[in-house]
Amino acid sequence: MIAISATDKKLTASMDIRFGRSPYFLLTDGVVTRFISNPFCQDDDDVAPRVVELLSKQEVSKIVTGEIGPKAKASLDKNRIQVIMLTEDKISLQHVLKKMNMSK
Template identity: 80%
Template sequence: MIAISATDRKLTASMDLRFGRCPYFLLTDGEVTRFIPNPYQEEENDVAPRVVELLKNQKVTKIVTGEIGPKAKTSLDQNKIQVIMLSEDKISLQHVLKKMNLSR
């Protein structure tokens, strides 16, 4: 399962460059695509480990995002979740899926 940090719950939305503070994650396995909210987006402390746990519980093995901090990196490494970082601002989720050969 792949997760992409998202600004909204639609494929035309942009990838969110923020990992722990994004409002949604698009989850896909190449067949099924769905969105889940990030319940920790507004939290103050230790957001990254909780977001990583959320994604781990969704069977995510790769995350596509723009930026991750040191706590997130450590937590993702410990949970064996690969990070794919894209620095393109305002890239649509559809475009990210095409880049990863996951769109139909």
């Protein structure tokens, strides 16, 4: 399962460059695509480990995002979740899926 940090719950939305503060994640395995909300995006501190746990429970093996901090990196490594960082600003989720050869 791949997760992409998202600004909204639609494929035309942009990828959110902020991993832990992203309000949504698009989850896909190449067949089924769905969105989940990030209940921790408004919390004050130690967001990253809780977000990683949320994604781990969804059986995510890869995360596509723009930026991650050291706590997030350590937690992702611990949970064996690969990080794919994209530096493009305002890239749509559809475009990310196309880049990953996950679009239909």
